[in-house]
Amino acid sequence: MRFVPAGCLREGMETAKPLYGRNNEILLMAGIRLSQKYIDSIRRKKFSGVYINDDLSRDIDIVNTISDELRIETSRGIKKLFMEIKDHNDPRATMKSIVQQVDGIIEELLANKNVMVNMIDLKCFDNYTYMHSVNVAVLSIVVGIAMGFEREVLTRLGLSAILHDIGKVFISSKIINKPGVLTDKEFDEMKKHSQLGYDYARRRLKLSQAVCLGIAEHHEKFDGSGYPNGKKGGEISRFGKIIVLTDIYDALTSERPYRGAQSPSEAMEYIMGGVETLFDPRVSTVFIRKVAPYPVGTTVLLSNGDTAIVLENYEEVCLRPRVRVIKRGDEDVTPFDLNLADDYSLLNIVITSTVSDDGAF
Ligand SMILES: [Fe+2]
Numbered sequence: 001m002r003f004v005p006a007g008c009l010r011e012g013m014e015t016a017k018p019l020y021g022r023n024n025e026i027l028l029m030a031g032i033r034l035s036q037k038y039i040d041s042i043r044r045k046k047f048s049g050v051y052i053n054d055d056l057s058r059d060i061d062i063v064n065t066i067s068d069e070l071r072i073e074t075s076r077g078i079k080k081l082f083m084e085i086k087d088h089n090d091p092r093a094t095m096k097s098i099v100q101q102v103d104g105i106i107e108e109l110l111a112n113k114n115v116m117v118n119m120i121d122l123k124c125f126d127n128y129t130y131m132h133s134v135n136v137a138v139l140s141i142v143v144g145i146a147m148g149f150e151r152e153v154l155t156r157l158g159l160s161a162i163l164h165d166i167g168k169v170f171i172s173s174k175i176i177n178k179p180g181v182l183t184d185k186e187f188d189e190m191k192k193h194s195q196l197g198y199d200y201a202r203r204r205l206k207l208s209q210a211v212c213l214g215i216a217e218h219h220e221k222f223d224g225s226g227y228p229n230g231k232k233g234g235e236i237s238r239f240g241k242i243i244v245l246t247d248i249y250d251a252l253t254s255e256r257p258y259r260g261a262q263s264p265s266e267a268m269e270y271i272m273g274g275v276e277t278l279f280d281p282r283v284s285t286v287f288i289r290k291v292a293p294y295p296v297g298t299t300v301l302l303s304n305g306d307t308a309i310v311l312e313n314y315e316e317v318c319l320r321p322r323v324r325v326i327k328r329g330d331e332d333v334t335p336f337d338l339n340l341a342d343d344y345s346l347l348n349i350v351i352t353s354t355v356s357d358d359g360a361f
Helices: 036-044 068-086 092-111 125-146 151-162 166-170 184-190 193-203 209-216 238-252 264-273 281-290
Strands: 002-005 026-028 049-053 299-302 306-312 322-328 331-339 351-354
Touching (some): 002 299, 026 036, 068 092, 092 125, 125 151, 125 281, 151 209, 209 238, 238 264, 264 281
Antiparallel strands (some): 299 306, 299 351, 306 322, 322 331
């Protein structure tokens, strides 16, 4: 299978994975042939694209970072928790199941710990907050595993990450859902969410100081330019240093009311540009090794004009995957595979972009 961006979908293409809607209901099953009506609906709902099975990609297997079931169950749990806190209901039972779900995520990630993360997000535009919380937890745990954290520390890190924006419950929904850029006053109000989240997690949920600090510090930047306290470098807790990065990465790769989603490689370039200014160098190095800038199944443009599908990524050379060439310029060719990582005759070829707009197929 491969990932086909929404702008490149054509009638008759066959879906390879289900597509879920805002309440995690299945909008499209796997194995369906796309009609124009389906394609229009996918674009209207602002999905970035769909996994497709075709002759070029039938042998490409794309491993989910975590299973769809767990991802959906966890995002439902987070939604329930946010609602309960908003309505002043007792969230203790929901918190218990969230801890179990975080442990489930850790188990699944530990089972695949040598695999690079393939984050092509099929989340629907409408359920951003909850899916975002789950993604930030997944990415943070991936970093924690790669940094060698103990099992109990991973649970605390996952909890801190999944709850990082819990303070937004206490901010006016007018500000949270504003489709445009916030005014200075609104932004000052918004900034209060990290401290409010810390206070709630500490006093009401009685979570450990490490978990609460991750929540309080998820907008603190390595150079001291973040908020709420302008902490820098070693003053920021290790959870805070991880969550600030994974939060920004997932936000950049998501469609927002005021801007489109960036591709994983564009977001990774932002992360690379922020090493030692915005982000802790050690956390960034681990993140760059573990998260694929060109996920398996994405279509890329090479500097020699060829179009290719990514087949496999390597941690040491994340910008040079194994690929399958499917087009030479505008001409279709008999597909053939190249390994950009270890074939020295290909050293002058680089990936120039991810194919994400119309007209490339
Ligand atoms: Fe936040």
